[in-house]
Amino acid sequence: MKSWDAIVIGAGHNGLVNACYLQRAGLDVLVLEKNDWIGGAATSRSLTPGFLYSNCSYVCSLFRPEIMRDLELPRFGLQVISYEGGAVFTRDGDYLANYRDHHAHRREFARFSPRDAEAYDRYARDVTRQCRFIQPLLMRTAADPTSFRPRDISELMYLGKKFAGLGATEMADTLRFWTMSISDFLDEYFETDVIKANFALSGIIGTALGPMSPGTAYVLLHHYMGEVDGSVGAWGYARGGMGAVTKALAASFEASGGTIRTGVEVDHVLVRNGSAKGVVLVDGKEIHGKMVVSNADVKRTFLKLVEEKELPGIFLRRVRNFKMRGSSGKVNIALDSMPEFPALPKDSPVYRGDMHFTDSVERMERGYDDWKAGRWSADPFLDMVIPTTLDPTMAPPGKHFMSCFVQYCPPKVEGKEWTDADRDAFGETVISQIADYSPGFRDRILHMEVRTPRELEAEVGLTEGNIFQGELTFDQLLFNRPVPGYAQYRSPVGGLYMCGSSTHPGGGVMGAPGRNAAAEILRDLSRGTKHMSPAHDVI
Amino acid sequence: MTSFDAIVIGGGHNGLVAAATLGKTGRKVLVLEAERETGGAARTEEFAPGFRTSSVAHLINRLHPEVIKSLELHKHGLKLDSSRFMPTTVLSAKGAPLTLAGAYGESLAGASKPEQEAWNGLRSQLFRYAGILKPLLARRPPDLRGMSFAETSAMAMSGISLRRLGKEDMRDFLRMLLMNVADVLDEHLEDDRLKGLLAFDATLGSHLGPRSPTSLLGLYYRLAGEIGGKPGAQMHPVGGTGAVIKAIELAAEQAGVAIRSNVPVARIIIENGRAVGALLESGEEIRAKTVVSAISPRTTFLNLVGTREIDTGFVRRINNIRVDGDAAKLHLALDRIPQFSDLGAPELNGRLVIAPSVNHVERAFNPSKYGEFSPEPVMEITLPSLLDPSLAPDRKCTLSAIVQYAPYALREGWTAGKPKFLKAILAQLEANAPGIGKSILHAELLTPLDIEQRYRMPGGHWHHGELQADQMLMSRPVFGAEGYDTPVDGLYLASSGSHPGGGVSGVPGLNAARRIIARKG
């Protein structure tokens, strides 16, 4: 019976990135995917004739350019188109737009506050500083501060030196920044509600925190660190939806000789004498491999795919304590025609970007209060895009696809499992918010896909529907992600590795966990990593 | 014109500690107190005929041993009787109460066996971790300026003495440090009452809910304090908190410190960028080599120093200090001892907490974010006259409670809001002590706005600024004034607004004085 060099469980973007790097290092790699389609949460499926949806993930910004280069994703068909703008609609019928042009942006802000318009430069400077400090950490394995291994110590020294290089005032600012709420942070720069709301949204997307929760300023960075073709912080559409990313990864993987099997569900990891030797499928078949890499989240991996007896108690305790409460939902809509937003000029670039309806930090925070109480937000925060304004391949001519990321949406409804009726009511909340700003919106709807954490868990396999495979709070970042002592992609089981977003540096379609895991695996195999181009310089 | 070595502005406990410590070195020190009497928010006052109470601070739980020792407070009348440790009882309107006895729940009454065991485990873990932070809360915060990275990290390492922990403990410590208290409690405990209490204690005096990240720090802060040699313990000193003030004041006077009351300072006199004295509201000018401000850092810089003598970036930082308080203080004069379920004397002599669950505390917190008070407030209640009969007329009783959440900037304004909030509080009390409403002779509710006005604390915040991670250590009160010295030569800070923060600890005052002595100020 064949024994693969490596078996990757899950064909999400990180699993595929990991598999690509391993295959290109000369390993014989098999990727197993339980669904009939690949991509995990980065997938494009056609749920109604002629339309392609970005079913879960909908924005391409964080994906590391180094990985695109190494894996030749443009050659395998990946095209990313940048947003041209964005806006927050206000309840009084106006909107605040974000434009790419710096001066247009400033003048737009000046409509609301001349002071805020000019405060933007300092804000952008300070956020950029923080990003520059953090960004190099994305593509490095997090050092273990409790270890005395030379590698960890030198990594810690590197961090220390970088930190000391900031200068005293910037050091103090950085220390504050890390624990501040995005709301408090913004209060130090801006005076206008809608302008604060405009920036606050990046502090909460995907997190189970409100904008007034300490630590959300850091989450902002997590969303700003992306770059599209060298433009740092840019967000964009993948042509053909987010499935195009994993499609290109799969093509790259297969072109280098890798094998993907879909519709194959792993029941558990085969462990012999403390080492992973392969997997056992739900149908009882065994597939043998010299190592197993799990793209599944840390809870699914160790609470479902590995037998309890194979794991130390302290590790299990920490895995159980890992927080991954889902906080968002998704509503995908096929539209018969382009929706109208009377507030917005017809030629506005905002249509080709992301739109929001939450014009104050307070509304956002109240939405979070609902989530804490186990309900979906009555007045949710939407991140709405119409990708077909830039990528007509996703809908028949003249028709449009709209993607709404919705926050907050709890993993359970007041402690009970979601029902279909709950899901429909949740979808209705979203539609009614959009319809408030877009007359006739309902009449344009051809088909709708409503996804709550229940659907995300059932289809994609994300425990509790958490899109980042684990909340992005301090206790779950860097050397604590996913659990202290096992934050370097290895696990207590020999030959069993983790490569999903549960690991450092976390979620978003970034690819860094998959790549970092591959680097650690190849290190363990004493294999070269020449096919991995070095992380981009931040100078 | 008289001249002093040091003027201390503000006769609160920190001001007095600073003054006494400086006085002991032979310096000629003058304390200027704006009010009739010293003590600030820790003084004991009459709030109804014959009824007295400790004003804002009604318990002692962190008066620092070094302060007690170096000022020999025992010699000056401070009586800390470890038999007077107060137990804490979590009230439950529906079920049985739960009591944490000893210093801080050494034993647990009213909980299931497994819960007691779980609590013992968590309790020792919390104390162990709080103990790591303890040295950091006693000394001057690390200096980011004059230090190489190696020194800073060495200091941080030794400071938090992480190495004493085993590897796994160290990992848990690092993971938990900035967590929210609710998640930590859920990882260990089942009992809603116990979790409610711990959530309450973690968030008391701060604008955080138990589910806010970093809220565990509040609990560490509490457990890093000690009294009578017991970390986490609390007591009501004989004579109220005012008695502690009296003892410090006596120590100061014995050290030759002059104390003047009823002398509000109008301005700190600055010449060529150096603080050289104080101008009183009366117009009197007093000169000194060193000026110590033991009042709010915000007032110090924006009002007494004035923006003309400091830089814009610094003014920005000062303005950005979040100082709005969320805690109100309730004083009730009762014509009899209230009945809280069927609690006996030991429990009634202790601390009674209304915080039935973590979710309840969190729900109480929610409205405060939007400038609304909690419709079902949480609170810490004491009945001081049971411990010290001199505080109330015979057979009568005083009730003193800290109540959350009462945002300083109430959207509807406190004039309209105060009666409503009082009603909400009394409803909670009534639910836990049926009949208490009828026994009220007089009720005094101090909202943060009242506290601001009465005790000259901007925002009515007893820490002189939120004690949250981003306002701690070198960010307390702001970077640039974090080590008690300030951009203005000769001007030092010594209030709770400075590291490590509030509570009647005396540490800011002690550290400020030591800094002045070290710099020969």
Place this chain on the structure above:
Amino acid sequence: MKHSDPKKLLMARAASQDHFRTPRIASPFQPRIEALMRTEEWYDWAGYKAPLSLWDEELEYFAIRSQAALFDISPMVKYRVEGPDAEAFLNRLSLRDVRKLRPGRVLYTAWCDDEGRVLDDGTLFRLTKNRFRLCSQERHLPWLLDSGIGFDVSIFEETRAIAALALQGPASFAVLRDAGFRNVDTLKVFDLAEFEHEGGTVTISRTGFTGDLGYELFVDQALALGLWDRLWQAGQQRGLRAIGYAALNRARLEAGLIVANSDFMTAEHAIRSDRVRMPDEIGLGFMIDMEKPHFNGRRAIQRARANGGLRHVLVGLEIEGNIPAEHAIVYHQGKREVGLVSAAIWSPMAKRNIALASLERPYGDTITGNLWVEIYAMRELRYQRLMKRAKVVPRPFIKLDRRTANPPADF
């Protein structure tokens, strides 16, 4: 959503929100500049569409030095500072002693953050006792407003409301006089006065950015075109030319004047904390008045001066040969890297190869000998590397008596 009269509301808003259609603002003088524009060489000056050159960069430069040149400075950021505490506010804000600035006078000054790092340099016009105009390269409204805490002062931005022109060159006085601005001859250098124009007023100061005889004119934007025409008409006999920034940049370099975010990084824009500069490090140390009341950055500046915290120095260099050394690295003894040239030209006026450079002390400060610049001159797809000797020389590189002569000469 509530709309009182949705249609009307939307129309009013539509008018104010077309930034995405016109990302570059047109100056009030745009119709005249467009009419004269031949080369279509534009650049972005603080969000304005501004001419780099209009017809011939070389000839535009000579218009400054030999005739008269008209340069649109409307994009310059302008703030109005008013109130009983305006003087005290500006004195705390900036380095120089504003108490010594009389109404009707202009001051070149700079301002710093708490760390003594320069936020910008600019000109301060004292219009009356309690009314000032502050002009600068960058925008500073939040800093100015926050600096106003505790002062009875109001601050607002008036960049778009006020149009401004620089009229520079030997014939500039004659053009103004011929345009009918009576008594303009009484203006001494750094004086300002108000003059009548089309029922309004124009503020004329004897200031400029060329080191030459010259004036700057400020007027309500509604009166802008009339002012241009008035000058243009009067200037026909004097060879008045409209010019772009390229020509002006040469003149300013000859005059040894620095430009924010070109010759030094301003404190609010530098991302890298080691790129910022204190006044003493960019040749603005002369502005620092330690005798006046407290000002922003004073303590940091004092500390840096006392503790050797000044790491850089900005110097004027004269470089052998005639190849401009822009962005060349400066070496000591041809080996040790000691700094960078921020701007350089062959000076047609001084007939010297001049440059501004930022050097690491002690180079340029106590060690001024044996400096070299490494010029990479791209010539037909090949870098020709030239190692040229550089000499630290005083600024300005040219000194023209006509700039300060009283009364101004009638060229």
